[in-house]
Amino acid sequence: MTKTMGYRGWRWLALWWHHFFLLWSTINGQTRYSIQEELKQGSVVGNLAKDLGLRLSDMFDRKLRVSSEADEQYFSFDAGKGELVVNDRIDRETLCGQSASCVLPLQVVLENPLSLHRIEVEIKDINDNSPSFHAEDMSLKISETAAVGTRFPLEGAEDPDVGSNSVKSYILTKNDCFILKMKEVEDGKTVPELVLEKPLDREKKAVHQLLLTALDGGNPVMSGTSQITISVLDVNDNFPVFDKSTYKVSFGENTEKDTFVIKIGATDADEGSNAEVEFSFALRTPDSVLSVFEINSLTGEIHLKGALDYERATSYKIEITARDKGVPENESHCRLQIDVGDVNDNTPEIVLTSEPQPVREDSPSGTVVALINARDADSGNNSKVTLRLPRGSPFTLKPSFSNNYALVTSGPLDRERFSEYNIEITATDSGSPPLSSKKIIPVSITDVNDNPPVFTQPSYNVYLKENGVPGSILYSVSASDLDFGENAKISYSILDSKVQDVSVSSYVYINSDNGSIYSMHSFDYEKLKVFQIQVQAKDQGSPSLSSNATVHVFILDQNDNAPAVIYPSSAALGSLSHQRMPRSAKAGHLVTKLTAVDADSGHNAWISYKLTEATDASLFTVNLYTGEVRTKRAVSEQDDSSQRLLIEIKDDGEPVQSATVTVSILLEDGLHEPILDLRQKVSEPSKKTGRITLYLILSLASVSVLSLVTFLILAVKCMRSSRSSDSCCMTRSDCDNYKNPNRNLQIQLNTDGPIKYVEVLGGDMLSQSQSFRSCMSPMSEYSDFTLIKPSSTTDFKEVISVLDASLPDSTWTFESQQVSRIALCNFISVVEYGAPIGFRSVQRDLLPPPRSLSTVLSYIAPS
Incomplete structure (x- = not known):
């Protein structure tokens, strides 16, 4: 009982010292642990969190993982306790064989930021294997002539354990002829030898049965046995003798098959068959x-x-x-050592320690993308590996330790140019010739909102008919963004601005998703001819980026205004005009002249006059273009004293708009003709007529001078601007860019109809357009013209009165008047600091002096 308790005490003492030294090694090594093999699964190796100086929360946040360079993962990490534990059975003999040191390297990878730690776990041997012999039975044939002291080498036992747990001693069963001795060979190993202690006598004993026991140095001691059968032979008493006891040769690993290695020589002093020697590998030669x-x-x-x-x-x-062929056979042994030289026959290997992480395109240089390890199974210079990246790559390799590298950024990244990089890494060893391998590492680049939306055009022109349906689409603008995802999603909006002192949002609205612009109500060309919209495209990045485009909306005129009569003024009030004329009037007598205007423009404003009803249709006629009411024949006594005419005034639009005027004419006897008196007064130059003529000459001269000055100013400015452009043209776009890019000027000249007119639009695009219109009737004998400056073209309160007078009936024929009267409209616009002034005049230099005065002097007003 006392003995048993003492044994247990020694056992606990040994176990305590083992844990003490294990703990001491862990604390001092920091990254090196020592454990015994065959520990149970879950056994604690060490507190990895404490040794690495990390908190338990850091383990979770930084996603700590442990990987082994071995094929099998023998260890795992207990994240709850921060301990490195045994994950699987560890057999030291399987891992390291007979190596004196058995160390398992581990790699601990931490993310965010990426870091790598090297951990070494030393596996200590325990006595878990007993010694064993290659053969359970060994046979020896010994001649009876063998001399005392002859040594017979025996097969040594093998124990997978190392150190003190390996084979330490041999025991031979007691016998009369043989004893056991140990022989030291290379590498400090010892093998048992059977020594003949007494001469053999085959006749006394032909076969000797011995039991060889091998003991290891473990605690408890383990053993293995082999049965030795010794047959005593007769006569052949000489052994083969080798030329050398040890042979050494060296070959490169790239030596070809069937290559001659060496020739082993041995001789035997016997004669005959006892001297014939055969060579073979020893029985314990491994299959390798x-x-x-x-x-x-x-x-x-x-x-x-x-x-x-x-x-x-x-x-x-x-x-x-x-071995000779004698009876019995004699054999001798020698050792052959063949050293293998390394040849660079293994290509380098590139191993990803951590998978590459996506990189933001605005990441600074030096951002770690992945961790890489380079390996080469060769040795010496053949195992030295150099990694190389292709030129021009925005990445570089930063060496760490033990052939570990960090792949980091080295330059600016742009996802719009390259959204993903396939980085080709080339590994080359230092062998001769060098070998290399390649590995492609994909690295994706994540988007950053660094590109603003871009419109397809910087500005858009939209032409819209007036009186459109509210809610109809005007135009669709489109923008694109080179970014990705939310950074490329675009929303559209209209920037606040003023149109006729009203927010543009009250005129139009925009679909924020597709950029379609819709009208809020119908537009009236006579009130608003052109306006512009500032559209903004904004992405959904953080921070968001935006860009603007201008949409110019031009309202197109529709025939939505009927002609309005402005003379006679009584007709404008009640559509009824009372006129008087003498019964003595002859054919061609001018009774009256109707004057009407149309608020529309272009063909929609061309006006024609037509007599639809008359008391006597043979007596009166109405000029289609001028509205002049004349007699077709001389008035007779039989004609009614009261004549009634219904005149229809139509425009040239589609559909046609019209108005009617009723003219009541009273024929009176003895009524003097004021027109003739006026003609006489005109024929005789008076002071008043001369004064008016002087005024006309001064007006025409001033207009001509202003025209010349304006032309010279424009020519000088055009010459200056031509230095930076190819041509100088007085186009609308040039005028837009001249001095004030927001100032617009439109001149519309219409000459393809019975009414000749010039329409001038001036002012800002966003302010109400101001127009000057001059209407000259080539069919009119007096070339009257009307200048209208409407702030709202439907307002006809500002009308210039027209003086009518008659010329003699035989002065000019109707056809000659048409050919000779040429109306030339000059428009001069002097733009200075955004204040245009418009002038119009009619030159009648091709006409003869008028017989009567019916002149409307100009209407000059700043626009």
Whole structure:
């Protein structure tokens, strides 16, 4: 009982010292732990969190993981306790064989930021294997003439354990002739030898049965046995003798098969069959040697049978037996050492320690993308690996330790140019010739909102008919964004601005998703001819980016205004005009002249006059274009004293708009003709007529001078601007860019109809357009013209009165008047600091002096 308790005490004491030294090694090594093999799953190796100086929360946040360079993961990490624990059964003999040191390297990877730690776990041996012999039965044949002291080498036992747990001693069963001694060989190993202590006598004992026991140094001691059968032979008392006890040769691992290695020589002093020697590999030669080398039993020549591989075995130590053919056979042993030289036959390997992470395109230089490890199975310079990236790549490799590298950014990134990089890394060793391998690492670039939306055009022109349906689409603008995802989603809006002192949002609205612009109500050309919209496209990035485009909306005129009569003024009030004329009037007598205007423009404002009803249709006629009411024949006594005419006034639009005027004419006897008196007064130059003529000459002269000055100013400015442009043209776009880009000027000249007119639009695009219209009737005998400056073209309160007078009936024919009267409209616009002034005049230099005065002097007003 006392003995048993003492044994347990020693056991607990040994276990305490083991844990003490294990703990001491862990604390001092920081990243090195020592454990015994065969520990149970879940056994604690060490507190990894404490040794790395990390909190438990850091383990979760930084996604700590442990990886092993071995094929199997023997360890795992307990995130709850921060401990490194055993994950699977660890057999030291399987991992490291007979190596004195068995260390498992581990890699601890932490993310955010990426970092790598190297952990080494030393696996200590325990006595879990007993010694074993290659053969459970060994046979020896010994001649009876063998001398005392002759040594017979025996097969040594093998124990996978190392150190004190390996084979330490041998025991031979007691017998009369043999004793056991140990022989030290290379590498500090010892093998048992059977020593003949007394001469053999086959006649006394032909066979000796011995039991060889191998003991290891573990606690408790483990053993293995092998039965030795010794047959005593007669006569043949000489052994083969080798030329050398040890042979050494060296070959490169790239040596070809069937290559001659070496020839082993041995001689035997006997004669006859006892001197014939056969060579062979020893019985305990492993299969790894037999598969690579072969020996000629007669000549002793050894050839290469398989391929040499330095990475599998750097050296072969082979025991060769020379046996004669005597009876009994005698054999001798020698050792052959074949060293294998390394050849650069393994390409480097690139291993990703961590998968590459997506990189923002605005990441600074030096941002870690991935961790890389380079390996080469060769040795020496053949295992030194150099990594290389292609030129022009915005990445570089930053060396860490033990062939570990960090792939980091080295330049600016642009996702719009390259959304993903396939980085080709080339690994090259230092062998001769060098070998290389390549690995492609994909790195995706995440988007940053660094591109504003871009419209398809900087400005858009939209032409819209007036009186459209509210809510109809005007135009659709479109913008694109080079960014991705939310950064490329675009919303459209209209920037606030004023149109006729009203917010533009009251005129139009825009679909924020597709950029379609809709009208809020119908437009009236006579009130608003042109306006502009500032459209903004904004992406949904953070911060968001935007760009603007201008949409110019031009309102197109429709025939929506009927002609309005402005003379006679009584007709404008009640559509009824009372006129008087003498009964003595002759054919061609001018009764009256109707004057009407149309608020529309272009063809829609061309006016024609037509007599639709008359008391006597044979007496009166109405000029289609001038509205002049004349007699077709001389008035007779039989004609009624009261004549009634219904005159229809139509425009040239589609559909036609019209108005009617009723003219009541009273024929009176003895009524003097004021027109003739006026003609006489005109024919005789008076002071008043001369004064008016002087005024006309001064007006025409001033207009001409202003025209010349304006032309010179424009020519000088055009010459200056021509230095930076190819041409100088007085186009609307040029005027827009001249001095004030927001000032617009439109001149519309219409000459393809019975009414000749010039329409001038001036002012800002966003302010109400101001127009000057001059209407000249080529069919009119007096070339009267009307100048209208409407702020609202439907307002006809500002009307210039017209003085009518009659010319003699025989002065001019109707056709000659048409040909000779040419109305030339000059428009001069002097733009200075945004204040245009418009002038119009009619030159009648091609007409003869008028017989009567019916002149409307100009209407000059600033626009």
